[in-house]
Amino acid sequence: MHFRLRQLTSRTLLAFAALVWFCPGGVMLAVAQGPGLGRDQPQADFAGLDIQAVAGWDGRVDLAAPVPLSFLISNQSAQALEGQLILRDRITKREVRLGDVFIGAASVRRFSAVQGMSDWEDCVATYADGDRVLATRILPLVTGKDFSEDVNYLLFVDDSGRALQMPTPETASDSEMPLADSVVMEQGGTAISGGPASNFDASRFTPSPGTGRAVQPVSARTWQIPQHPGPLTVIQAMLFSDVVRPDMLNEKQWDAIGRWICLGGTVFVHDSSKDLLDHLKTAVSLTLAPPVSLDGLRVHRCGAGAIREYSGKLFSAEETTSVRTVLVAAGKLSRSGILSVLTDDATRYRSSSSADRTRMLVIAVFVIYTLFSGVGTLLLSRATRRRVAFYTCSVVLLACMAAAVLGGVLRTSRGDLHWHSVMQASPGGLIQVAGIQVQSAGGRNTEIAVQGRNADLQLLEDTNPNYSRDQYYFRLQQYGPSYYEEITAPGYPAFSEQSNRLSDVPDAFGIHVPITPWGRRQCTAAAFDSGVRGLDVTLKFLPGAPSTEQTMSAVGPDVSVRGQWSVEVRSSLPFDLSDCSLVLMTCRAAVPGETGDRQFPGLLVPQGSPITKFIPLEHHIPMGDLPAAASRNGVTENAIFRNQHQIGHRSDSVSDSIRPAYNGSTGAWIVGRILNSPLLSIDEAHSDFVPLSEKHEFIQEIPPEQLPAEWIELHQDWLDLQLRRADERPGIPPGG
Numbered sequence: 001m002h003f004r005l006r007q008l009t010s011r012t013l014l015a016f017a018a019l020v021w022f023c024p025g026g027v028m029l030a031v032a033q034g035p036g037l038g039r040d041q042p043q044a045d046f047a048g049l050d051i052q053a054v055a056g057w058d059g060r061v062d063l064a065a066p067v068p069l070s071f072l073i074s075n076q077s078a079q080a081l082e083g084q085l086i087l088r089d090r091i092t093k094r095e096v097r098l099g100d101v102f103i104g105a106a107s108v109r110r111f112s113a114v115q116g117m118s119d120w121e122d123c124v125a126t127y128a129d130g131d132r133v134l135a136t137r138i139l140p141l142v143t144g145k146d147f148s149e150d151v152n153y154l155l156f157v158d159d160s161g162r163a164l165q166m167p168t169p170e171t172a173s174d175s176e177m178p179l180a181d182s183v184v185m186e187q188g189g190t191a192i193s194g195g196p197a198s199n200f201d202a203s204r205f206t207p208s209p210g211t212g213r214a215v216q217p218v219s220a221r222t223w224q225i226p227q228h229p230g231p232l233t234v235i236q237a238m239l240f241s242d243v244v245r246p247d248m249l250n251e252k253q254w255d256a257i258g259r260w261i262c263l264g265g266t267v268f269v270h271d272s273s274k275d276l277l278d279h280l281k282t283a284v285s286l287t288l289a290p291p292v293s294l295d296g297l298r299v300h301r302c303g304a305g306a307i308r309e310y311s312g313k314l315f316s317a318e319e320t321t322s323v324r325t326v327l328v329a330a331g332k333l334s335r336s337g338i339l340s341v342l343t344d345d346a347t348r349y350r351s352s353s354s355a356d357r358t359r360m361l362v363i364a365v366f367v368i369y370t371l372f373s374g375v376g377t378l379l380l381s382r383a384t385r386r387r388v389a390f391y392t393c394s395v396v397l398l399a400c401m402a403a404a405v406l407g408g409v410l411r412t413s414r415g416d417l418h419w420h421s422v423m424q425a426s427p428g429g430l431i432q433v434a435g436i437q438v439q440s441a442g443g444r445n446t447e448i449a450v451q452g453r454n455a456d457l458q459l460l461e462d463t464n465p466n467y468s469r470d471q472y473y474f475r476l477q478q479y480g481p482s483y484y485e486e487i488t489a490p491g492y493p494a495f496s497e498q499s500n501r502l503s504d505v506p507d508a509f510g511i512h513v514p515i516t517p518w519g520r521r522q523c524t525a526a527a528f529d530s531g532v533r534g535l536d537v538t539l540k541f542l543p544g545a546p547s548t549e550q551t552m553s554a555v556g557p558d559v560s561v562r563g564q565w566s567v568e569v570r571s572s573l574p575f576d577l578s579d580c581s582l583v584l585m586t587c588r589a590a591v592p593g594e595t596g597d598r599q600f601p602g603l604l605v606p607q608g609s610p611i612t613k614f615i616p617l618e619h620h621i622p623m624g625d626l627p628a629a630a631s632r633n634g635v636t637e638n639a640i641f642r643n644q645h646q647i648g649h650r651s652d653s654v655s656d657s658i659r660p661a662y663n664g665s666t667g668a669w670i671v672g673r674i675l676n677s678p679l680l681s682i683d684e685a686h687s688d689f690v691p692l693s694e695k696h697e698f699i700q701e702i703p704p705e706q707l708p709a710e711w712i713e714l715h716q717d718w719l720d721l722q723l724r725r726a727d728e729r730p731g732i733p734p735g736g
Helices: 002-022 024-033 251-263 274-283 321-331 338-344 353-379 385-412 467-479 709-728
Strands: 049-055 067-075 081-088 095-103 107-115 124-129 132-138 151-157 185-187 190-192 214-220 237-240 266-270 292-294 297-302 305-310 415-426 429-439 447-451 456-459 508-512 520-529 535-543 552-555 558-571 577-589 613-626 631-641 667-674 689-701
Touching: 049 124, 049 132, 067 081, 067 095, 067 124, 081 107, 081 132, 095 107, 151 321, 214 321, 237 321, 251 266, 251 274, 251 305, 251 429, 251 520, 266 274, 266 321, 274 305, 297 321, 305 321, 338 415, 338 429, 353 385, 353 415, 429 447, 447 456, 447 520, 456 508, 535 667, 535 709, 552 709, 558 577, 558 613, 577 631, 577 709, 613 631
Parallel strands: 151 214, 151 237, 237 266, 266 305, 415 689
Antiparallel strands: 049 067, 067 107, 081 095, 081 124, 124 132, 185 190, 292 297, 297 305, 415 429, 429 520, 447 508, 456 520, 535 558, 552 558, 558 631, 577 613, 577 667, 667 689
């Protein structure tokens, strides 16, 4: 009897052990993750609760930038709900609490957040009331739809769920089609010219070479618009349908759109939506310039961006002129804004006075203690016990006193701060963005604040500030002097939005900076001032020869332009500029030996064209110093446009980061330096860091409508000439 009982007990234990052995994953997953967080079987939602959760837009998530997280929560039950929105990474077990959300009975609530998720592997959003899980949603972060570096993105905002229809491609026989309106069809993700309409990718608009970038529309609804301009900087344009009303977005969303426009974004609004246009005019932080006509649109420039009015219908089977006009204009927008200029010149690790001093103090205390406690004790090896005990107690007591004094020094020591800013001027006001590097001095350095009108300050994710510069030199050595670095991130690096800790202080913005002793962190700041105008620039060009080939010709890797450039600059700025110059840019087609690898291109053009890329060239007209409210003139004859990126080193100037708007375009900029920052400043009274070094640069772009018509015509003729010569080149297959 006892034997059978023991046998039954053994079999029961073996069965239980086998159950745990063969299915520990489900048991441990349920125990570790709790209800509603299983990978395949999420818990059912609370009855009457519906949550729409979206990361990014239309399945596209850029983890290198701040990610917009949007929630539309509908409560159709008779019970009011209150809980927290929680993000969890099921792989790394990371958890982020977004905040408390209250939803009344039979009501709808929208909730949005901006989160840095560059190192997230997986994401599950949970709406929970304590231990009670009300709903869970899986937010895909890797969807296979990445943001491409040579495509302009158009965010189409419409609550009906409709997608923007691309215009049908014209055939090669349509000889009357303008060059700017021609398209190149795509097949299998690679652009090809010609072919039947069945091979056309209806989700992307691709213009002909030299007339702009490809445009990828991305659909979004009004509740998906973030409340900070950071996530919007990965796109180049936003298109509001004619049914969008101002009350569909809250004031924080309008403020984010307004700041994004000032930073370089473009918004397309229907000309019949007067209320929407008026609301945008009040949302921007700068003053709108008088409207001008460009590419068939009415353009209101504001800061580095613009508001453009379109007409006609977006959804019409008979008429696609409006959609084509918007897409052509969106393809000509630049991806290289003021934020890209700042990111391209990454802040380097520099000397740290306070950090080095406190580090040496710590080392000195430990070295002295080691000498007296170790070497001194050995010297007293033959002394009496009483003397050794007295010596040891004295050393320990002095070490404790030194440690106490050292702890006080470390706690009260202020960290080091280095910052670099770029100011962009426009007729509607000034924009200044800054990259700030802080280093702890070994103590409790956790607060940083800036001052400036409409200021904003955010803490970036942990990244190596030397990455961009080191990567450039590595690629330069590997691929030779013909390597040209294309900017891949047009906007803010990844960060999680922080609220202002100094909301009660006028024109101040402060945040908390978690940092390890002697650690380094990166921040970014921005400010806007509509009360100051920029420079008034008058640019003229007089061609020196009647034909294009005589006026503009290739001289080896450079391009010679015969003619006279004259520029007049009148300053309305309240501060002085130094080392000013006018930067002119054009381009030339790459010769077969310069095609290189597609992974590190210059300015890409679609494959199937006889030209695979354009090389940007630039010419500088020095203008010297420009005092406040002064004027300067500059003249140059027979300019030589050179590729500055073929040099084996990079100049420490903002002009080295200027990029053309698109492949085959031309442009002009005024660049210079500023001695003292006129708009942004470090609020030392509310910061735990002391500024050690600073560098401030100035840039103002001359709009395309203000460029000389003679130069625009000559540049277009030069582009057409290069395309014709490439077509006639014997023995060169399409695509180079």
